[in-house]
Amino acid sequence: MKHSxxxxxxxxxxxxxNHVNNANYLxxxxxxxxxxxxxxxxxxxxxxxxxYGLIVAKVCIEYKTPAVFGDVLxxxxxxxxxxxxxGVFQQEIRKAGLLAAKAEVTWFSVDASGRPVPLPxxxxxxxxxxxxxx
Numbered sequence: 001m002k003h004s005x006x007x008x009x010x011x012x013x014x015x016x017x018n019h020v021n022n023a024n025y026l027x028x029x030x031x032x033x034x035x036x037x038x039x040x041x042x043x044x045x046x047x048x049x050x051x052y053g054l055i056v057a058k059v060c061i062e063y064k065t066p067a068v069f070g071d072v073l074x075x076x077x078x079x080x081x082x083x084x085x086x087g088v089f090q091q092e093i094r095k096a097g098l099l100a101a102k103a104e105v106t107w108f109s110v111d112a113s114g115r116p117v118p119l120p121x122x123x124x125x126x127x128x129x130x131x132x133x134x
Contacts (some may be wrong), residue, residue, distance in 0.1 A: 001127040002078040005034040009071045026059065027092050029103055032033040032075035036089075040127035047123060051112035058106040064099045071095045079130045085109045085116035087128060 013024040030110045037044060043057075047054075067073055081088040085108050093101040111117045 001036075001040065001132075002076055003032075003127075004074055005035045006072055006074050007031065007110075008071065009014050009067050009069050011069050017066075018068050020068070020071075022061075022086050025061055025101055025103070026065070028073065028075055028093060029059070029105065030040065031059075031089060032077045033089055033105065036127070040125050041067045042123060042125060046128055049121070051076065052117070052120065053114075055108045055110050055114075056105060057108055059103060060105075061101055063101050065095065067093070067095050067100045068133040071100075073100065079128045080104065081130055082128045084117040084118045088096045 007028065009020055013020050015021045034044070044054075072095065076092045076094070078090055079087060080090040087107050087109075089105040089107065091103045093103075102120060105117065108116045109119045110122075118124075
């Protein structure tokens with residue numbers, strides 16, 4: 001499943017050159033992943049209350065075209081890999097169809113002690129299964 005959401009760049013997210021500060025792209029990516037999970041039916045609150053967590057282990061971002069104040073960004077998220085406790089999300093941020101940034105985010109499902117564990121059966125959603133054509 002590919003999931004898209006939009007947001008508009010706010011003034012306080014920009015640096016002195018009116019470009020979105022690189023660190024803010026991390027916030028955009030987190031927002032989009034949570035929207036992906038929410039729309040897929042992944043109840044994150046119930047997941048954490050049950051003693052589990054989703055931990056980001058690695059983020060690799062390639063910046064392509066600067067985003068600036070007022071740009072409407074479309075962030076697309078999909079599952080690239082998922083096996084056991086480990087997964088990878090692929091994400092793209094576009095403005096007016098142009099690729100602004102792309103990212104690969106590696107994550108792990110962990111138990112209350114922080115050890116990697118496979119997702120419990122009720123959280124193994126089909127949306128987390130990578131599309132072989134991607």
